Amino acid sequence: xxxxxxxxxxxxxxxxxxxxxxxxxxxxxxxxxxxxxxxxxxxxxxxxxxxxxxxxxxxxxxxxxxxxxxxxxxxxxxxxxxxxxxxxxxxxxxxxxxxxxxxxxxxxxxxxxxxxxxxxxxxxxxxxxxxxxxxxxxxxxxxxxxxxxxxxxxxxxxxxxxxxxxxxxxxxxxxxxxxxxxxxxxxxxxxxxxxxxxxxxxxxxxxxxxxxxxxxxxxxxxxxxxxxxxxxxxxxxx
Numbered sequence: 455x456x457x458x459x460x461x462x463x464x465x466x467x468x469x470x471x472x473x474x475x476x477x478x479x480x481x482x483x484x485x486x487x488x489x490x491x492x493x494x495x496x497x498x499x500x501x502x503x504x505x506x507x508x509x510x511x512x513x514x515x516x517x518x519x520x521x522x523x524x525x526x527x528x529x530x531x532x533x534x535x536x537x538x539x540x541x542x543x544x545x546x547x548x549x550x551x552x553x554x555x556x557x558x559x560x561x562x563x564x565x566x567x568x569x570x571x572x573x574x575x576x577x578x579x580x581x582x583x584x585x586x587x588x589x590x591x592x593x594x595x596x597x598x599x600x601x602x603x604x605x606x607x608x609x610x611x612x613x614x615x616x617x618x619x620x621x622x623x624x625x626x627x628x629x630x631x632x633x634x635x636x637x638x639x640x641x642x643x644x645x646x647x648x649x650x651x652x653x654x655x656x657x658x659x660x661x662x663x664x665x666x667x668x669x670x671x672x673x674x675x676x677x678x679x680x681x682x683x684x685x686x687x688x689x690x691x692x
Contacts, residue, residue, distance in 0.1 A: 479517050482507045483531065486524045491571045495521065495578045495586075525575070525586050529596040535564045537603060544606060550613035551661035554627070557607055558634055558653045562646065565638070569646065572639050588632060601628045613661070616668055618680045623664070626683075630660065 485506035489498040500521065504514035518524045543556030565572065578586050585592035604624035608615070615623060638649040667676045 475517075478507075478509060478513070479527070482509060482514055482517055483524060483527050486521070487528065487568070487571055491574055494574060495525075522585050522592065525579075526592060526596070529588075529593060532564060532568075533596050533599050536561050536600075539564050540603065544610060548610065548612050550608070550611040550664070551657050553607050553611050554660060555653060555657040557603065558631060558657065559650060561631060562634070562638055562649055562653070565635070566646065569638070572635075576639050597628070600631070601625050604628055604631075613664055614668060615664055616673070616676060619664075619667055619676055622680050622683050627660075 482503060486498070486503045489502055489506055493502075498521065500514055500518075501511050503521075503524070504511045507514065518527065539560035540557045543553060543560065547553050547556060575586070578584050579588065581587065582589065584590065587593060588597060601624045604627040607627070608620065608623055634649065634653060637652055638646055641649045643649075667673075
């Protein structure tokens with residue numbers, strides 16, 4: 455046992471090492487994104503990424519086993535930034551539509567610097583067999599964290615939702631966000647203004663649909679939607 459372990463004294467060298475490690479990882483990710491944008495995902499090698507990040511190839515592989523792991527790190531980075539950007543609206547608003555609008559706008563704010571890169575990534579991530587797909591097993595960590603954010607959005611809101619739909623709604627809201635992101639990828643308006651308009655116009659509609667789903671006349675349809683989602687989820691992948 456070291457003196458630090460036995461006395462409980464802080465590890466004065468550990469913190470700088472950890473910071474340097476995080477800085478190196480961030481530099482590698484930034485270099486990778488720049489090269490993916492310039493040469494495409496398939497046209498970029500780990501050797502080129504290491505050279506651009508000014509680290510050895512072995513060091514690059516130490517932090518990231520492959521280009522796929524670099525993209526997953528990018529997903530995680532975006533997720534953390536989105537959580538931070540959404541925090542003010544989640545901490546101050548109770549209205550469901552306002553919370554949903556704020557969270558979706560925060561996501562677009564977060565990914566806006568990567569708009570050009572998103573178009574490059576989409577060519578690979580759109581393949582359902584790709585580990586870079588947001589629906590893949592490899593992307594499950596980021597996906598579950600995002601669904602968790604929508605769970606928090608729902609639980610802290612004033613939305614009145616039936617029990618069955620409440621269970622499935624966070625994932626449905628995540629799918630809604632994926633639709634918004636797909637629109638944003640192809641949005642060439644200045645500052646992607648059309649995407650923000652799409653969010654502003656559709657969140658009240660989503661709020662209204664959720665509200666009326668509790669009406670007795672619509673409960674059978676709501677149950678059918680929930681049952682369909684559960685049945686589809688239970689079918690194993692090939």
